[in-house]
Amino acid sequence: MNQVEFKEALQGLSIDATDFVLASFERYAQLLVEKNKVMNLTAIINREEINEKHFYDSLVLYPFVKDKKSICDVGSGAGFPGLALAIVLPDSEITLLEPTLKRCNFLVEVIDDLGLKNVVVVNQRAEDFSTKREFFDVVTARAVANLNLLSELCLPLVKVDGLFIAMKGSKGLEEVEEAFKAISVLGGVVQSCERSLLSDDSLRYNVIVKKEKKSPAKYPRAYGAMKKRPL
Secondary structure, eight states: OOHHHHHHHHHHTTOOOOHHHHHHHHHHHHHHHHHHTTSOOOSOOOHHHIIIIIIIHHHTTHHHHTTOSEEEEETOTTTTTHHHHHHHOTTSEEEEEOSOHHHHHHHHHHHHHHTOOSEEEEOSOGGGOGGGTTOEEEEEEESSSOHHHHHHHHGGGEEEEEEEEEEEOTTHHHHHHHHHHHHHHTTEEEEEEEEEEOTTOOEEEEEEEEEOSOOOTTOSOOHHHHHHSOO
16 A cells, blocks of 8 residues: 555545544554564565554554544554544544553653543553543543453453454454453443454454443453453
């Protein structure tokens, strides 16, 4: 996806592809490739692939979050989808939750370089982030864990009537079936599984879960307990 195609793809999502937005993504890509030479951030370093497989793949969430005020991206890594969304959602407050300090430092570097004022980085594990329990309008996660574990990490952070959006690959529907009990126990209901294809036929499912009631206070458990006895 070259720059022209990327701009058209953003417009297709009803994103205002301003010069600032496009220049921000250009600079973000430069910083990503540069920093990736000294630390493991991504296996994707081709510029056109970054546009499609990182930026566009993150921004397909825009229609679901464009009117939301508070968003938390769990396990943000190199900033996908959270930091990509922050560029196109200047009126939203976005929290990037990342347990690895080196990745947090990279995120802060990009935020400072781009001059973004609507995003903060928190160096913490999701299961320990109790100060923002049931606080966010939307919680997102991409390539973090299987959906049953991910639901326990993320749904307690979502306010009632908010959304949890899990970005999954080709086995997304299978993961939804396996996580049905966990999602229900934690107060959620699957609204939809949005299917998309990238240009190389990579299949994606974005699982949209609505939080209908509060999560029981005993969740999330320690991560070791989640893995040993998944819901």
